[in-house]
Amino acid sequence: MDKDINKLYKEGFTKPVIRIGRWTLIAATFFCFVPSIYLGLRYGAVPPIGNILSAWLLIASIYGPYYFIEPISYFPVLGIAGTYMSFLAGEIGNMRLPVSAVAQNVLKVESGSKKAELVSTLAIAGSIVTSVLAGTLAVLAGSVILGVLPPFIIKMFDFVLPGVFGSMFAMFALKAPKYGIFSLTLCILMQILLKTPVYVTIPVTIFSTIGLALYNSRKNKVNNN
């Protein structure tokens, strides 16, 4: 019976999602070039190939490691559907991870279950609608909106990120204080003492915390037996 559900889920959800995820990401990659093609065709704004390549090389030498590190590091949290959606729409830390966590919390689903995966998927989809709406509103009416808000509220906007991350860290640290303290201490020490670059700090923090958690759970299992 369990096997049946696994199989049905794989055929009904995982496989179709891989198909959708793959073609939408490839289509999006292509569509992102449309404005460049337009600028070239209509205005002849075609940079010499050498300049394009040197800019590409420079930017890839800065961000190249993240192309690999981020999807791998966040996969254990986002899951398959979440990864396709999050790496297309971005804002992973400040939007996708928090809404996935909040939804799983509110609906009290067992973390790691299929039910949790669907809840997280739907929450991420909901947040994508929010970000497209917010982005559209900001670009069309941002200056008008900021113009009518009192200065104090505008100043508050500067602190959205520490606000999100402080809240979310506390939520998880309360659930599993050991892992919260371990991972926070580790990544602060790495950054202050070793000055590790971000593409080292993220995976080392995430995978050593996972390692510690797995080690502990195995140890407990052995003790219980």
Next chain:
Amino acid sequence: MLMGGNKMKEYLEIANQPLMWLMVAPAIFIVLLQAFLISKKAVKNADLVGLTKEEVKSAFKIGFVSGIGPALAVFVVMLAMTAVLGGPITWLRTVIIGAASTELAAATIGAEAMGVEFGGADYGITEYANSVLTMVLNGSGWLILCALFTDKLDVLSHKISGGDVKVMGIIGGAAMAASFSYLVSGHLIAGGARLLTAVVSGVAMIALIYIVKKFPKLEEHSLGIAMIIGMACGAAYVL
């Protein structure tokens, strides 16, 4: 050189042209289409995993509502981006993977590779085109790698957990705690108002976790409430 001022005005005029909005629209449409198609699959399989219709609706709604607070961050950075890159490209780059800092770094490098200063007097339409291409090529890195390898990551994670729900839960929980540790750490190290905001928001969140036990309706708004309390303290500290 003498035309510097005009040149700059010229590129922004083109960048803000109505047709440019149309050119970025397909990519933005794909973002929504993908979310819609994947949600449909999730809805279709809800019964299978014991997710009720109500829960499906509230999962989506919680995502939508609790995304509002965090989405506010985009307002401030978008204004700065719009001033140099124009509306349409700013729209495209913030809706697709972009973080403002990454996009502005790419735009700057694109200009420098053309031998001019980003947004400076010599920054014309061809230089602008190179900035746009640099942003797009950089973004393609994540898109293409995820398109090719996400399913392999799934296979790998099943191998590691052996498909055991408990183990998957442990891995996911630890990964989530560690992700937020990393994300908050920069603000703690920065000190001042950012440190204050992070700490106050955290304390507020912990208080709310106990408060919502009495008022369950509040639970899906706890992130927004905790954020606002912390942000108000941060703003009060600097003003």
